[in-house]
Amino acid sequence: MTDPAPPEPQPAQPQHILSLPFTTSNLTLLTQGAEALVYRTTFLTPSTPCVLKYRPPKPYRHPTLDKRLTKARLLAEARVLVKCRKEFMGVEGAGVSVPAVLGADWEMGWVVLEWVDGWTVRKCLDEWIHTLGLKGERQGGGREEGADGGGRQKEEPLWDLMRKVGKAVGKLHEIGVCHGDLTTSNLMVRRVAYTSQEQEKNTGVRHVGRQTVSAMREAAITESDAPPEPSSQTAEQQPPNLNGDIVLIDFGLATQTVQDEDRAVDLYVLERAFAATHPAAEPLFREVLRVYGESFKGARTVLKRLEDVRLRGRKRSMLG
Amino acid sequence: MGAPLQSVTVAARTLSLLWGKKLVGVNHCVGHIEMGRAITGAQDPVVLYVSGGNTQVIAYSSQRYRIFGETLDIAIGNCIDRFARTLMIPNDPFPGYNIEQMAKKGKNLVDLPYAVKGMDASFSGILAAADILAAQTSESLPEEQRLKTEEGELVTKADLCFSLQETVFAMLVEITERAMAHVGSTQVLVVGGVGSNERLQEMMGLMARDRGGSVFATDERFCIDNGIMIAHAGLLEFKTGVTTELEDSTCTQRFRTDEVFVGWRE
Numbered sequence: 001m002t003d004p005a006p007p008e009p010q011p012a013q014p015q016h017i018l019s020l021p022f023t024t025s026n027l028t029l030l031t032q033g034a035e036a037l038v039y040r041t042t043f044l045t046p047s048t049p050c051v052l053k054y055r056p057p058k059p060y061r062h063p064t065l066d067k068r069l070t071k072a073r074l075l076a077e078a079r080v081l082v083k084c085r086k087e088f089m090g091v092e093g094a095g096v097s098v099p100a101v102l103g104a105d106w107e108m109g110w111v112v113l114e115w116v117d118g119w120t121v122r123k124c125l126d127e128w129i130h131t132l133g134l135k136g137e138r139q140g141g142g143r144e145e146g147a148d149g150g151g152r153q154k155e156e157p158l159w160d161l162m163r164k165v166g167k168a169v170g171k172l173h174e175i176g177v178c179h180g181d182l183t184t185s186n187l188m189v190r191r192v193a194y195t196s197q198e199q200e201k202n203t204g205v206r207h208v209g210r211q212t213v214s215a216m217r218e219a220a221i222t223e224s225d226a227p228p229e230p231s232s233q234t235a236e237q238q239p240p241n242l243n244g245d246i247v248l249i250d251f252g253l254a255t256q257t258v259q260d261e262d263r264a265v266d267l268y269v270l271e272r273a274f275a276a277t278h279p280a281a282e283p284l285f286r287e288v289l290r291v292y293g294e295s296f297k298g299a300r301t302v303l304k305r306l307e308d309v310r311l312r313g314r315k316r317s318m319l320g
Numbered sequence: 321m322g323a324p325l326q327s328v329t330v331a332a333r334t335l336s337l338l339w340g341k342k343l344v345g346v347n348h349c350v351g352h353i354e355m356g357r358a359i360t361g362a363q364d365p366v367v368l369y370v371s372g373g374n375t376q377v378i379a380y381s382s383q384r385y386r387i388f389g390e391t392l393d394i395a396i397g398n399c400i401d402r403f404a405r406t407l408m409i410p411n412d413p414f415p416g417y418n419i420e421q422m423a424k425k426g427k428n429l430v431d432l433p434y435a436v437k438g439m440d441a442s443f444s445g446i447l448a449a450a451d452i453l454a455a456q457t458s459e460s461l462p463e464e465q466r467l468k469t470e471e472g473e474l475v476t477k478a479d480l481c482f483s484l485q486e487t488v489f490a491m492l493v494e495i496t497e498r499a500m501a502h503v504g505s506t507q508v509l510v511v512g513g514v515g516s517n518e519r520l521q522e523m524m525g526l527m528a529r530d531r532g533g534s535v536f537a538t539d540e541r542f543c544i545d546n547g548i549m550i551a552h553a554g555l556l557e558f559k560t561g562v563t564t565e566l567e568d569s570t571c572t573q574r575f576r577t578d579e580v581f582v583g584w585r586e
């Protein structure tokens with residue numbers, strides 16, 4: 001009998017070494033996803049910020065299986081992104097966008113994508129739920145009249161965000177793409193500056209100095225040459241501005257398909273991401289589905305299929 | 321499953337009445353998790369629960385063990401056991417163990433479907449594909465009709481066991497890793513009968529090390545269903561004041577992991 005105690009953890013992480021054209025000097029690790037290491041770096045010119053997505057060989061996987069999966073997924077990802085870009089190129093108000101592909105090497109396992117400046121929907125939800133919760137308490141103490149209506153109004157950007165998410169996912173499915181890992185961390189809201197009016201509405205206080213800052217920020221973003229600042233450097237006393245476009249990221253498990261099944265599974269994964277990460281956000285998801293249902297021709301049948309997918313999870317409670 | 325569950329429920333009621341003791345209803349999966357935590361000392365791990373009847377990736381969040389991913393059709397243990405039957409591998413001591421031993425002799429990886437959907441996985445298609453391949457390796461076939469590798473070697477039963485394990489375990493490790501990335505955890509605990517498979521533990525360990533964490537696993541004494549895990553989970557519940565009235569005491573196969581209020585954790 002072996003001893004049940006686990007072996008001593010080995011904290012030494014293997015160093016993943018990237019080959020040219022990348023240097024470690026300006027490589028910042030953003031996140032270690034399940035699939036890939038995501039870095040922020042520059043590409044071709046020092047002033048072009050980009051996302052470098054590197055899929056290191058998985059030591060636990062058989063090398064043959066690993067190569068097969070890495071190549072298939074990297075290529076599928078790049079192809080889907082290119083397809084999405086083509087569909088939305090120059091279409092005003094198309095409702096969804098994805099980062100551009102700047103370069104890729106599937107043997108080495110890397111792909112370079114456009115830098116998207118903004119927040120994940122997960123962060124938006126967390127911060128907005130947090131902020132609204134705090135504000136609700138304050139309102140109860142001070143101003144009594146219109147506290148309800150005010151709360152509803154303050155929630156409006158959040159509901160609007162849900163509608164945009166529903167529309168974006170609908171658009172994606174309409175062009176024959178399924179994301180495959182549609183979680184709230186893979187949906188982003190592009191950074192736009194608050195207008196002074198909105199700022200007042202959010203904080204309840206007029207920041208005279210802030211107005212110029214936001215104007216400057218806006219100028220910096222519209223100025224195409226200047227690289228946008230990484231989000232950590234901007235002061236954030238208020239929750240993320242939800243007015244920006246929805247950008248879908250991480251197409252690592254995306255497939256090109258028009259099947260209701262795959263679309264429904266996309267929605268199901270998103271639903272579970274909402275439920276698992278934000279217990280308070282579950283009602284918000286119904287709005288996502290409602291707008292999704294109206295977003296394209298086949299959407300209604302996908303929602304029907306979603307009901308089947310929900311039931312199919314094994315040993316679902318039979319109580320309803 | 322119904323009959324054994326019901327007879328044990330009768331026995332539990334009898335004991336409760338006989339000795340005047342309180343009854344505490346326990347969720348089977350929570351039993352696995354809590355005993356795994358107690359034995360290994362894992363603090364807040366992502367849990368992979370893999371057995372003949374269940375395949376779930378679970379993480380704790382606000383008083384519930386929430387299910388992040390699970391099988392869309394059959395359980396991993398079911399898949400392995402049924403493949404053991406296809407290959408006519410004996411059931412002693414248990415089919416999964418014999419598959420594991422045979423897989424150690426395999427060296428050629430045969431292509432099998434790889435079915436991960438988000439954090440969920442599907443095993444029935446892989447089983448069907450493996451069954452087809454198994455038929456093509458049958459010794460009753462003339463040699464030229466039998467399945468060969470690219471190098472022209474005959475594919476053996478051991479190769480098939482090896483390929484099946486490598487494929488399905490890679491899927492399990494992947495969905496576990498995805499859940500870990502999502503909740504930001506570096507610990508992983510493997511429970512359930514399939515959790516005693518050393519290749520699965522090894523693969524999970526490699527993944528966890530890569531993420532700067534570690535894997536917690538137990539051997540078959542604790543992995544496979546046992547009474548202590550039920551008693552342990554029952555005690556934890558009892559300490560938080562949960563008891564089950566005699567007239568409410570039932571058993572059900574549809575008791576989801578996330579239905580249990582976990583009052584004993586922060």
